[in-house]
Amino acid sequence: MPIHAVNDFVIRFANVNGSGSASANLLFARSIMRMGVPIAPRNIFPSNIQGLPTWYEVRVSEQGRLGARGGADILVAMNPQTFIQDIAAIEPGGYLFYDSTRPMPPSALRDDLTVIGMPLTEICAAEYDDPRQRQLYKNIVYVGALAALLDIDVAVMEKLAAETFKGKERLLEANRRALNIGFDQAKARFNCPLGIRVRRSDAVGERILVEGNFAAGLGAVYGGATVCAWYPITPSTSLAEAFERNCARFRIDPATGKKNFAFVQAEDEIAAIGIAVGAGWNGARAFTTTSGPGISLMQEFFGLAYFAEIPVVVFDVQRGGPSTGMPTRTQQSDLLLCAFASHGDTKHVLLLPDGPGEAFEFTVSAFDLAERLQTPIFVMLDLD
Structure with a gap:
């Protein structure tokens, strides 16, 4: 039975160090906070050189709980090297989102998960000519897809991007485009939103997001x-x-x-x-x-x-x-x-x-x- 939860879940991003995912994951986390829902994000970044695993986890809790809960309700699996261990950490009934351009090994899959495969690499190859752009904007594309899947207001993400890239119109427009590509592709491919979703609230109060x-x-x-x-x-x-x-x-x-x-x-x-x-x-x-x-x-x-x-x-x-x-x-x-x-x-x-x-x-x-x-x-x- 798929998990159903509103403003109370854990999402984990499994990325490759040096892939440019950090800013995209932070954009995702900040957008939930801008919707009035408290979050507790944490970086899990071993002392690695570029190309090795890194993780980013966000606990979404309207009650304002900050501690790491353990387990994940939804996993964004972007690192094939860690598929098996990452998928094992998903709660029963959870959701697996991954880049389906590369097939998921059958040994990593579980019958109790909802699997959401989106060909991110293929989509970015069609949209961008530069190899580095394909890698960097793939992260923003999956954030846009998550906005559709989790019912996050994509306009909030666009506003955050505008604040981040103020005075850098070329970068702003490129990021806005990538967000909307991901959002539109997810809307066209999947039944949105999932059982897990974000709903606007007013629970953040005077708190700020700070390390x-x-x-x-x-x-x-x-x-x-x-x-x-x-x-x-x-x-x-x-x-x-x-x-x-x-x-x-x-x-x-x-x-x-x-x-x-x-x-x-x-x-x-x-x-x-x-x-x-x-x-x-x-x-x-x-x-x-x-x-x-x-x-x-x-x-x-x-x-x-x-x-x-x-x-x-x-x-x-x-x-x-x-x-x-x-x-x-x-x-x-x-x-x-x-x-x-x-x-x-x-x-x-x-x-x-x-x-x-x-x-x-x-x-x-x-x-x-x-x-x-x-x-x-x-x-x-x-x-x-």
């Missing part, structure tokens, strides 16, 4: 931070970049053009914490952002800051490790490492946000606590 790292980077600006010293490491780099981006908006003197912040990419993690501690010593609100391997390297400076009573904030975006293959998997393995950092009688304050909202709020509090207690404060984040 935890971006929220923390913005929180550092609101918390009075003026110095960020960091060394690139997955998955914490975007936090430092968010701080710089927001400082460029809020921390440049409009009269003189002078930057009222320092943003330093150090030569390694040890130098990064050293710069941050030095800035704290001199009275600035300073921080560094890293992940577990960086925390391991920074231990001596944590001890110096602790015993010398120097305020500094450390963001630890936790991950598996230590190197290529595991780093982007979610893990919360650094709690004891940070709570008893350094090499002696130390006990540090740890703040553990439960999501992007608290990532912003706890970041602001971290700088206040560091100054009040004159000690390092750790903000513990992770991929989810």
Whole structure:
């Protein structure tokens, strides 16, 4: 029996890394939110080079549930390499949408699924001459098809595309065309909508769609931070970049053009914490952002800051490790490492946000606590 659900389902996109799917999947997620229905999207992107698997999952929940539910009600299967494992994760009665230009292996199919095959590659080959365009716009075509299948207002998607490509009329028109190709093709081929659908609501309220790292980077600006010293490491780099981006908006003197912040990419993690501690010593609100391997390297400076009573904030975006293959998997393995950092009688304050909202709020509090207690404060984040 096919699943029937309104504003309460999980959709998973199984893509190939480097195929240009990320922006298309985000467009899909944002369009549901624009229809007034809360969403909780999450990237599942292993530390891969181009051509290997990546996933994007959206939990649609009018009740505003944010946690990963497990399983998927509808799968958009765009990566033949992972067909079998992806299809196995679909809930009984769920829906499988795939590019039927390439036949689905019989061993991957299940009798309890509704299979929706659409020849995306064939459609794009007929519409576009350039091979790269065929690949990129295939993603937008399947988003347009999902709009028809799930009863999403395609005009909402067009408006989002217009905002994304403002001032780039050529790109806007190309994306709008691809959306409508997918929408019209799905309408012509299938009975739309499916048992799963999106209905306009007013349940989003004042919420915005934001990543935890971006929220923390913005929180550092609101918390009075003026110095960020960091060394690139997955998955914490975007936090430092968010701080710089927001400082460029809020921390440049409009009269003189002078930057009222320092943003330093150090030569390694040890130098990064050293710069941050030095800035704290001199009275600035300073921080560094890293992940577990960086925390391991920074231990001596944590001890110096602790015993010398120097305020500094450390963001630890936790991950598996230590190197290529595991780093982007979610893990919360650094709690004891940070709570008893350094090499002696130390006990540090740890703040553990439960999501992007608290990532912003706890970041602001971290700088206040560091100054009040004159000690390092750790903000513990992770991929989810």
